[in-house]
Amino acid sequence: MKGGSWVFAIALLGLAASWYGSVLYPQVQLGRQTETRTVPDGQLYPVARPGLAVQGGEVYRSEGCYTCHSQQVRQEGVAVGLAVTDAGTNLTELVEAILTVAPQWERTRVAHAVANLPFQVLDGVSPAEAGAAQKQLEAAGARAVITVRPLGPEMERGWGLRRSVAVDYLWDRPVMLGSVRVGPDLAGVGSRIPDEQWLLVHLWDPQIHSPGSMMPPYRYLFEVRPQGEGEAADALALPEGAGPGPGWVVVPRPEARALVAYLRSLQVTASLFETPVVFPPGGGTAAGETQGQEAAQSLQP
Numbered sequence: 001m002k003g004g005s006w007v008f009a010i011a012l013l014g015l016a017a018s019w020y021g022s023v024l025y026p027q028v029q030l031g032r033q034t035e036t037r038t039v040p041d042g043q044l045y046p047v048a049r050p051g052l053a054v055q056g057g058e059v060y061r062s063e064g065c066y067t068c069h070s071q072q073v074r075q076e077g078v079a080v081g082l083a084v085t086d087a088g089t090n091l092t093e094l095v096e097a098i099l100t101v102a103p104q105w106e107r108t109r110v111a112h113a114v115a116n117l118p119f120q121v122l123d124g125v126s127p128a129e130a131g132a133a134q135k136q137l138e139a140a141g142a143r144a145v146i147t148v149r150p151l152g153p154e155m156e157r158g159w160g161l162r163r164s165v166a167v168d169y170l171w172d173r174p175v176m177l178g179s180v181r182v183g184p185d186l187a188g189v190g191s192r193i194p195d196e197q198w199l200l201v202h203l204w205d206p207q208i209h210s211p212g213s214m215m216p217p218y219r220y221l222f223e224v225r226p227q228g229e230g231e232a233a234d235a236l237a238l239p240e241g242a243g244p245g246p247g248w249v250v251v252p253r254p255e256a257r258a259l260v261a262y263l264r265s266l267q268v269t270a271s272l273f274e275t276p277v278v279f280p281p282g283g284g285t286a287a288g289e290t291q292g293q294e295a296a297q298s299l300q301p
Contacts, residue, residue, distance in 0.1 A: 030166050033166055033167055033170060034170075035167070035170065036167050036272060036273070037273075038270045038271055038272060039271050039272065039273055039276060040271075043270075045167070045270045045272065046167065046168065046170050046171060046270070048171050049171060049262070049265045050261070050265070052257070052258050052261040053258070053261040053262045053264070053265040054262075055258040055261075055262075056257075056258035056259040056260065056261045056262025056263070056265075057172070057176075057262045058258075059255050059258055059259040059262070060176065060259060060262055060263075061174070061176060063218070063259075065176075065186075066176040066177075066178040067178070067180065067182075068178075068180060068181075068182035068183050068214075068215070069178055069181070069182075069183045069184070069185065069186045070177060070178035070179065070180070070181050070185045070186070070187070071164070071176055071177055071178055071185065071186055071187040071266065072164045072177050072178070072185065072187060073154050073155075073159050073160035073162070073163050073164045073185060073187045073188065073268050074152060074154055074163055074164075075150050075151065075152045075154070075155065075162060075163030075275075076151050076152035076153075077150075077151045077152070078148050078149060078150050078151060078276075079123055079124045079148075079149040079151055080124070080125055080126065080127050080130050080146065080147070080148055080149075081120055081121070081122045081123035081124065081125060081130060081146070081147040081148075081149065082101075082120075082121050082122040082125070082130045082133050082134055082137070082144055082145070082146055082147065083118050083119060083120045083121060083144065083145055083147050083279075083280035084098070084113075084114065084117055084118060084119045084121055084137060084142050084143070084144050084280075085117055085118045085143050085144065085145055085280055085281055086117065086142060086143035087114045087115075087117060087141075087142055088140065088141030088142045088143070089141055090140060090141050091111075091114055091115070093140045093141065094114055094137065094140045094141065094142050095107065095110050095111055095114060096140075097136050097137050097139070097140040097142070098110050098114070098121055098137065100136065101121065101122065101132075101133035101136055101137065102121050102122055102133070105121075118280035118281060119280075120147065120280060121133065121137070121144070123147075123149070127146070130146045131146065134146060145278065145280060145281075146278065147278045147279060147280060148276045148277060148278045149277075149279070150162045150163065150275070150277060154185065157184070157185075158188070158192050159184060159185040159187060159188050159192070159268075160185075160187050160188035160191075160268030160269075161188070161191075161268060161269050161277050162268060162269075162271070162272075162275040162276075162277045163268075163275055164187055164268055165272065165274055165275055167272070168187075168268065182214055183213075183214070183215055186263065186266055187266055187268045188266065188267055188268040188269065189263050189264075189266050190263060190264040190265055190266045190267040191267045191268070191269050193263075194264060196257075196260050196264065197236070197237060199260045199263055199264070200236055200252050200256060200257075200260055201236055201237070201238065202215075203217070203218045203221060203222075203256055203259070203260070204217060204218070204219060204222055204236060204238070204242075204250060205217050205219075205238075205242055208238070208239060208242055218256070221252065221253050221255050221256035221259070222236070222250050222251060222252055222253060222256055223250070223251045223252075223253060224244045224248055224249070224250055224251075225248065225249055225251055226247060226248060226249075227247050227248060227249045228249075234251045234252070235249035235250060235251055236249075236250045236251075236252070238250060
């Protein structure tokens with residue numbers, strides 16, 4: 001009888017511990033999260049999705065898109081750097097100051113760069129080094145900003161400018177993180193491919209833009225109609241041989257447009273306190289010849 005009591009007590013303790021670890025602690029840690037502010041501009045984040053995108057999220061869920069796509073960008077670290085955004089009036093003094101804090105640059109390269117700002121002077125240094133160099137350049141009359149570039153293979157692929165954090169999913173019911181990547185991660189697809197027409201064509205036939213893709217076509221989200229005057233604006237612009245044939249047009253159903261609206265709302269770009277992202281305004285050249293802007297440029301379709 002005593003042994004049975006001990007077994008019951010141990011089982012109860014194990015059940016309580018597992019419930020605490022999997023239910024109560026996450027709720028205490030994340031369940032009360034509210035909207036936050038972006039840095040440094042202080043904009044409210046995240047903003048609730050528009051109604052059409054909310055409907056599209058239901059289409060995404062009902063079609064099981066989360067079984068082949070994830071929505072969670074991972075990050076391995078950050079590279080801190082320094083970029084000059086305003087040269088001031090004394091270019092000669094600025095060139096000398098840059099060569100002092102970054103002797104790896106050639107004088108002719110620096111002289112050309114300060115005339116074509118912004119210029120990424122340092123990349124991959126410690127915050128203390130970046131801060132000290134910033135003071136030196138500003139003493140020469142220039143304006144310099146400390147940059148923060150998230151690192152990792154998923155940033156290199158352009159899947160997001162930074163890692164995903166809990167607040168990104170604040171308005172999602174349910175959260176569709178996914179666990180398999182048969183296709184690319186979609187957390188930042190709205191920034192990577194903002195073109196509605198591109199996404200609609202991809203749903204009609206993934207092979208058009210992505211030859212060899214394993215994604216099936218979702219043609220039942222479209223209507224094939226006889227070509228008529230009034231429908232040209234809604235019809236897909238398909239390449240020759242990809243449509244239903246002469247005299248017919250492909251028109252997206254409301255479900256297709258809603259799904260595309262949801263995909264376009266997926267963006268991992270806001271710079272937050274826990275995941276800062278700071279690139280020099282207006283683009284520019286990084287210390288490794290565009291390294292500092294690779295992630296941003298790779299988001300283009």
